Amino acid sequence: MSEHIVSPKIYLVIFLTLMAGTAATVWAAYHNFGAFNIVIALAIATFKATLVVLYFMHARYSPKRTQLVIVCSIFWLAIMLVLTLADYRTRGMHESRLAPPSNSNLVRA
Amino acid sequence: MHRTGELYGHFETLEQQKDSAALGMWIFLVTEVLFFGGLFLTYTINRHAFSVAFGAASNTLDLKLGGGNTVVLILSSLTMAMAVWSAQVGKKQWVSIFLIATLGLGTIFLGVKVIEYKQKFDHHLIPGSSFDMRYHSEHPGPNDDPKEIAAEKEELEKAFAVDPDINAHAQLYFSLYFGMTGLHALHMIVGAGLLLWLIKGSFAGRYTPQYNTPVEIVGLYWHFVDIVWIYLFPLLYLIDRHQ
Numbered sequence: 398m399s400e401h402i403v404s405p406k407i408y409l410v411i412f413l414t415l416m417a418g419t420a421a422t423v424w425a426a427y428h429n430f431g432a433f434n435i436v437i438a439l440a441i442a443t444f445k446a447t448l449v450v451l452y453f454m455h456a457r458y459s460p461k462r463t464q465l466v467i468v469c470s471i472f473w474l475a476i477m478l479v480l481t482l483a484d485y486r487t488r489g490m491h492e493s494r495l496a497p498p499s500n501s502n503l504v505r506a
Numbered sequence: 507m508h509r510t511g512e513l514y515g516h517f518e519t520l521e522q523q524k525d526s527a528a529l530g531m532w533i534f535l536v537t538e539v540l541f542f543g544g545l546f547l548t549y550t551i552n553r554h555a556f557s558v559a560f561g562a563a564s565n566t567l568d569l570k571l572g573g574g575n576t577v578v579l580i581l582s583s584l585t586m587a588m589a590v591w592s593a594q595v596g597k598k599q600w601v602s603i604f605l606i607a608t609l610g611l612g613t614i615f616l617g618v619k620v621i622e623y624k625q626k627f628d629h630h631l632i633p634g635s636s637f638d639m640r641y642h643s644e645h646p647g648p649n650d651d652p653k654e655i656a657a658e659k660e661e662l663e664k665a666f667a668v669d670p671d672i673n674a675h676a677q678l679y680f681s682l683y684f685g686m687t688g689l690h691a692l693h694m695i696v697g698a699g700l701l702l703w704l705i706k707g708s709f710a711g712r713y714t715p716q717y718n719t720p721v722e723i724v725g726l727y728w729h730f731v732d733i734v735w736i737y738l739f740p741l742l743y744l745i746d747r748h749q
Contacts, residue, residue, distance in 0.1 A: 400521060402594045403587075412584040419576050419739075423569070426744035434748065438740040446733045453587045453729045455722075463529050470536035474543045478550075485551055 401458035411452045418445045512717040524719045531726045542734055545689070549682050549741065559675030561746030562639065562665040563683075566631060568622060572743040575618050576735065582611035583732040589704075590725050593718035601721065602708040608728065609701040612694055619691055626680070633677040633684075661749070683742055690738060693731045700724045 418441050425437045451457040456467055508515030517523040553560045589604035626632060630641035643659040646652070666672055704724055707713060713721050 400524075400594070402591065405588060405591055408584060408587045408591070412580065415580045415583075416577065419573070419580065422740050422744065423573060426740065426747045429748040438744060439737075442737050442740055445736045449583065449729050449733050449736070453583055453732075454726055459528065460525055463525070463532055466529065466532045466536060470532075470539045473536070474539055477540065477543055478547055481547055482550065485554075 401455070403452060403455065403458070407452060411448050414448060415445050512719075520716055520719075524722065527719050527723055528726065531723045535726065535730050538730060542686075542689075545682070545686050546737065546741070549686070552678050552682065553745070556669070556675035556678060558665050558669040559672045560679045561749075562662060562672060563631075563676040563679035564742060564745035565661070565747065566626075566629065566639075566642070567683075567743050568625065569743055569747070571618050571622050572739060575615050576739045578611050578615050578618070579732050579735050582608045582615070583729050585611065586725050586728045590718065590721050593713040593721045594715055596715045598708070598711050598713070601713050602705060605701055605705045605708055605721075609698060609705065612698050612701070616691060616694055616698075619687065623684075626684075631676075631680055633681045637673060637677050637680070639673055639676050686738060687742070690731065690734050693734070697724070697728050697731055700727065 422438055422441045425441070426434065430437060450467065456464060513520055513523060517526065585604045585607040589601055589608060592598075592600035592604055628647075630636050630638045639662060640659075643655050643662060646655045669675060701724065704713075704721060707720065
């Protein structure tokens with residue numbers, strides 16, 4: 398198995414796509430999409446990050462065990478984000494001895 | 507340790523050695539993802555709780571400087587990728603040129619960050635006893651456009667009407683702003699040190715199509731730092747620009 402060399406042409410296309418993504422992020426931020434502003438911003442950022450990982454960081458051409466490590470990092474990050482936010486978003490939804498004090502700013506925030 | 511050229515004794519081939527090094531770097535980057543992930547989580551919870559203050563504080567950032575820095579950093583990722591490519595195809599001179607370009611762009615990024623931080627000091631937007639969101643609109647500089655100051659004042663008063671405790675809540679935003687961009691900048695400084703080391707090696711002609719592992723591994727680190735900024739830019743600069 399020989400090493401895969403990514404051509405400068407692909408690097409340039411990825412770079413231009415990342416630039417277009419940056420322009421799209423700024424454009425979208427100046428328009429009111431209500432609750433979707435943050436969704437659009439994160440979707441574009443994730444798209445850009447994916448391109449960097451796949452091409453600049455050669456993940457697409459890496460051995461499967463390296464790809465597994467990358468997927469694991471996303472999975473562990475998801476555990477941290479989802480479980481913590483699920484906790485915060487559901488606090489104070491029903492009375493409980495475990496509920497935080499009602500004067501906490503974070504309750505029902 | 508037994509070593510033949512660049513190949514250490516416990517590896518069969520240079521390629522196996524390179525794959526192992528990349529795997530090790532990725533495992534380090536997993537810990538970095540979780541490290542920055544914790545900060546992004548803190549940011550999310552506080553932004554949700556204090557959205558008005560976070561919006562008003564975010565609008566004090568200079569979009570031209572932040573956006574320009576985004577372009578500079580992504581361009582530095584391109585030159586880093588090109589340095590790896592130059593080593594892979596044996597263009598030794600271009601390895602040095604692209605590494606120096608990457609270091610130059612990284613330095614520009616850090617310089618712009620210094621200008622941005624200085625502005626926040628001048629405008630009393632550093633968390634602490636003299637923090638005051640109104641300071642800048644009440645003490646405008648000689649170069650400030652009076653119309654912009656009036657608009658800033660109006661926007662700020664609206665925010666104060668919704669959240670009277672905005673000075674307290676905006677300090678949370680700026681603590682996260684300086685914490686996250688500061689840690690990102692610290693990673694850039696470490697990256698700049700690694701680039702200097704690579705540049706020294708490239709002058710000695712150390713990186714060849716057979717052996718370019720250090721360039722590849724520092725490249726992984728540099729691109730990761732770029733990814734962190736790809737998330738920081740919209741989350742810190744673009745919270746509430748559409749009003």
